[in-house]
Amino acid sequence: MGKPELTWDHSDPVHGRTMPAPFFYDEGIFAEERERIFLRCWHLVGHVNEFREPGSYVVQDIFEQSVVVTAGHDGGIHAWHNVCRHRGNRLMTERRGKVGAVLRCQYHSWCYNLDGGLRAAPRTEHLADFSKADWSLRPVRLEIFAGWVFVTLDDGAPPVREIAAGAEEEMRRFLPDLDTVELVEETDVVVEANWKVIQENSIEGYHFDLSGPVHKELAALIDFEGYRLTPRGLWWTYIGPPNKGATEAYGVPLEGATWQTDWFFNIGIWPNTTFYSFPYTDMIGTFIMIPIAPERSILRFGYYAPRGRPVPEVTRAAIRWMNTQLGPEDIELNITNQKGLHSMGFGSGRYLIDPARPNQSEHLVHHFHKLCYEAIRG
Ligand code: FES
Ligand SMILES: [Fe+2]
Structure with a gap:
């Protein structure tokens, strides 16, 4: 007899149980998520401003698949399967780079134009029935959405502008720098936790003033009572109004600083993309949990700041603080949470859902779990 299929009754978030623990480590569940979520969804590659110069490219891996996004001579941005059509060699091996006129395979030197056409294939002049046009x-x-480049391996996936209808307006309210930013820094951290464990942690305010000291610093920068987490179908926001009394942030005085918003603004798009802005910074952050194995993920931190001017000191301090303080404090929780999920003493827990404490409620965690469950079982 095979293993019984894992199920979960998610109908009553208030009285019911959390998504059962095996959903966060079972190999079969992970394989289903690969197939039904990640091979079908949209993946954030980067900002359009990374593709201003012809020949610039960014590589995006999706499990064993790889996509290369290129800036063409026509001003357009194009995405290709990152593989040479000769004998299947992976074409571009760096995450980012810039080529001259062609993408060249390092095996037998087949060269592709930035419009994808095969320009040169050495010694094929006498090859029978061979036309470069076929290769x-x-x-x-x-798809370009709100200035960001997304790709999908599913030709039938609904467009981002459809699944995230209304999200761009919300982003523009809080992120006036949206069109002018460029990449300042990107950091990948391997975290020994299921991708959903990382997501959960970011979409609830319950642990904010109850976990580590850096979280309390963040809670103090906002009017935490006013923090609100809002499901909007396949996207969601979690937004905190400013604490107008703040005089310093991230260890740096605010006097003389400039910022795009003093709010703590976060927007998530199904399944694993988050854009955010820390209060008092001139920066847009991206936060992406990329599944590698059931209990291993890459956490990709991207930092984008307005092009053509120096990054302000408060913003630099915020990037440092995220990389060395807040990020690690959460990652530590992700790892201990992942370990605990295996315990014979757990199985399934409870959501803290309390309308009287909307800033701390875990309703958005339930919402996200439900989306995940429906994607693989619906
Ligand atoms: S595999 Fe690319 S040129 Fe041979
Ligand atoms: Fe956190």
Whole structure:
């Protein structure tokens, strides 16, 4: 007899149980998530301003698949399967880079134009029934949403502008720098935890003033009573109004500082993309949990600041603080949480859902779990 199928009754978030622990480590569940979530969803690659110069490229891996997004000579941005059509060699091996006129395979030197066409294939002049026109790179679907480049491996996926209808307006309210930012820094951290464990942690305010000291610093920068977490279908926001009395942030005085918003603004798009801004910074952060194995993820921190001017000191301090303080404090919790999920003394827990404490409620965690469950079982 095979293993009984794992199920979860998510109908009553208030009285019911949390998503059962095996959903966070079971190999079969992970395989289903790969198939039904990650091979079908949209993946954030970067900002359009990373593709201003022809030949610039960014590589995005999705499990064993790899996509290369290129800036063409026509001003367009295009996505291709990152594989040479000769014998299947991975084409570009760096995460980012810039080529001259062609993407060149380092095996037998087949060279592809930035429009995907095969320009040169050495010693194929006498090859029977061979036309370069038949061996272009294979395209991947790409969409630009709110200035960000997304790709999907599913030609039938609804567009980002449809699944995240209304999200761009919300982003523009809080992120006036949206169109002018460029990448300042990107850091990948391998975390020994399921990707959903990392997501959960970011979409609840319950642990804010109850966990580590850095979290309390963040809670003190906002009017924490006013923190609100709002599900909007396949996207969600968690937003905190400013604490107008703040005089310093991230260990740096605020006097003389400039910022795009003093709010703590976060927006998540199904399943694993988050854009955010820390209060009093001139920066847009991206926060992406990329599944590698059931209990291993890459946490990708991207930092984008307005192009053409120096990054303000408070913003620099915020990036440092995220990389060395807040990030690690949460990652530590992700790891201990992942370990605990295996315990014979656990199985399934409870959501703290209390309308009287909307700033701390875990309703958004339930919402996210439900989306995950429906994606693989719906
Ligand atoms: S595999 Fe790329 S040129 Fe041979
Ligand atoms: Fe946290």
